[in-house]
Amino acid sequence: AQTVTQSQPEMSVQEAETVTLSCTYDTSENNYYLFWYKQPPSRQMILVIRQEAYKQQNATENRFSVNFQKAAKSFSLKISDSQLGDTAMYFCAVPRGSNYKLTFGKGTLLTVNP
């Protein structure tokens, strides 16, 4: 069974600094994508970034980047130049089964302090 572990239930960072959220997973899939989703307070969940497991190059979206270590099954999210609007719950997700479904981690609550 797929498992996704986010070992940091809560984190905080000062505005403009860099923070890394960790995620480890276990999957039996061969070709898959990994996802980070963000859920701001009282707002809907949106995709932050995704990584194709077969690509060696780490994905980057503006201030967000991943550190993907396939052998270690680790998929961390780095947020550079943190902004107050980055305050949110962050979920790591891994596909399972028929690629329809995702297994989500329990989330990391990130607070960006002014």
Place this chain on the structure above:
Amino acid sequence: DVKVTQSSRYLVKRTGEKVFLECVQDMDHENMFWYRQDPGLGLRLIYFSYDVKMKEKGDIPEGYSVSREKKERFSLILESASTNQTSMYLCASSLGSTVSNIQYFGAGTRLSVL
């Protein structure tokens, strides 16, 4: 942009009532999902549907049923609401069965059962 709309943001019901949570997506997505989100537990899949009238149980289907009579609409039904079903409910949709498919989420329905 994909839009996933959940009919209610907040809902208060009595124990034993039959409750309907409605979700509509406007992007002709094949897949639709219902999740339950509880603090410290992350997102747990209740049911998902990969086509009209097709459904599959998720990880926690007990006490719930679903209906998908039209492609754009996916309903979650609590046959007899109980206090332990007080939670945030999230609907999501995705396109087809490609590896890279992204799930798009609604804003959520916070249900309180008294």
